[in-house]
Amino acid sequence: MAKTKACRNCHFVVLNNVSQCPACKMHDLSEDFSGLIIILDPENSEIAQKLNVSRAGQYALKVR
Amino acid sequence: MDFKLIILNARGAKMPIYALKTTLGQEKTVVRLIAQKAKTLKIPVLSLLTTDSLKGYIFLEAESQESAEESVQNLRHVSSRVIQSTAIPVSELDSYLIPKPAIEGLSDGDIIEVIAGPFKGVKAKIIRVDASREEVTVALLEGGDIPITLNADYVKAIAREEEEEDIFSF
Ligand SMILES: [Zn+2]
Numbered sequence: 001m002a003k004t005k006a007c008r009n010c011h012f013v014v015l016n017n018v019s020q021c022p023a024c025k026m027h028d029l030s031e032d033f034s035g036l037i038i039i040l041d042p043e044n045s046e047i048a049q050k051l052n053v054s055r056a057g058q059y060a061l062k063v064r
Numbered sequence: 065m066d067f068k069l070i071i072l073n074a075r076g077a078k079m080p081i082y083a084l085k086t087t088l089g090q091e092k093t094v095v096r097l098i099a100q101k102a103k104t105l106k107i108p109v110l111s112l113l114t115t116d117s118l119k120g121y122i123f124l125e126a127e128s129q130e131s132a133e134e135s136v137q138n139l140r141h142v143s144s145r146v147i148q149s150t151a152i153p154v155s156e157l158d159s160y161l162i163p164k165p166a167i168e169g170l171s172d173g174d175i176i177e178v179i180a181g182p183f184k185g186v187k188a189k190i191i192r193v194d195a196s197r198e199e200v201t202v203a204l205l206e207g208g209d210i211p212i213t214l215n216a217d218y219v220k221a222i223a224r225e226e227e228e229e230d231i232f233s234f
Contacts, residue, residue, distance in 0.1 A: 008180055008217070028180060036092050038099045038112040045110035046079045047125055058096075061115055 006033035006060035013058035023055055035061025079110060082124045082132045090141035095122050098135050098142070107135045167198045167216040175223040176202060178214065187222070188212075 006013045007021035008028040013036070020027050037059045042048040053059060086094045091114040102109035108127040122142070126132040136144045170176070174190045188202035191211060201213045 009215075034116040036095060036112075036114045038095055039110075040099060040102060040112075041108070041110040044079070045125055047081075047111045047113065061113075 003031075004058075005029045005031045006063045008063050011059045011061075011063055012055075013060055023057070030063050032064040033060035033062060034064075037061060079125050079127070080129070082126060082129070084122050084124060084132075084136060085143040086120055086122055087141040088120050091119065091122050094139065094142045097139055098122075098124065101139065102135045105134075107131050109135045167193065167195050167200070170200055170216060170219070170221055174221045175205070176200070176219040177222050178218055179220050180218045181214070183212065183214070183218075188219075190219075 003016040004013050005016055005018075006029065007024060007026060008030050009026045010021060010024040011033075012021050012023040013033070014021065014029065016031070019029070021029060037047065037051065039045055039048045039051075039053050039056050039059065042054050042056055048054070051059065084094075095112040095114050098109065098112055101107070108131045109124060110127070111125040113123040113125075114121075124132050124135065126135065133144055136142050170190060170193055172190055172193060176188055176190060178184055178186045178188065183204075187205045189205060190200050191203050192201040194200070194213075198216045199213050200216055200219060201211050202219070203209065203211050
């Protein structure tokens with residue numbers, strides 16, 4: 001599995017070689033995260049709505 | 065685990081969520097594989113979820129049980145059998161989805177250390193807690209009277225006001 005890290009601000013998960021979060025543009029990424037949520041259909045997903053996520057992608061449940 | 069099948073649909077109703085058993089340690093691999101498959105084959109799976117607190121299971125939000133079953137068909141490390149009785153409403157997942165807000169346990173007067181962002185390592189005293197925005201406004205202990213507002217996730221309490229008072233109470 002490719003190494004990944006997560007944005008401390010919006011929890012978006014990116015590959016390790018990325019330095020800026022493509023979702024919120026912050027540079028605060030952490031390799032220490034747990035849980036994984038994959039949003040495929042943000043418009044219809046109730047989980048996406050609960051998490052206030054409008055962009056499809058992978059998200060960490062918890063980022064340290 | 066005793067998940068109840070709840071079929072909820074129509075306008076304004078909740079999407080069902082299904083729980084599936086996976087091989088231990090393969091939860092993240094499985095959700096990524098299902099996501100790729102659902103995307104490629106245009107199976108209406110809306111989201112997938114794994115939590116570290118519930119190992120050996122994944123959750124899948126789909127339009128129907130048929131979609132859920134189709135999305136895991138012939139995939140390794142995931143059981144397709146348990147779907148049938150394992151749809152659960154989103155509300156029951158709340159405790160998994162929403163990590164305990166960092167704001168809980170923070171209150172006015174607490175001494176905190178900033179653990180992320182440009183002020184990382186700086187110590188400050190909380191002067192206001194905004195629970196709804198999950199923000200705290202703090203005054204830096206050294207240098208500057210200007211209050212700064214930070215996301216509660218960015219701070220860690222290192223001393224409580226009552227603890228400071230305790231020093232003088234015995
Ligand atoms: Zn971000």
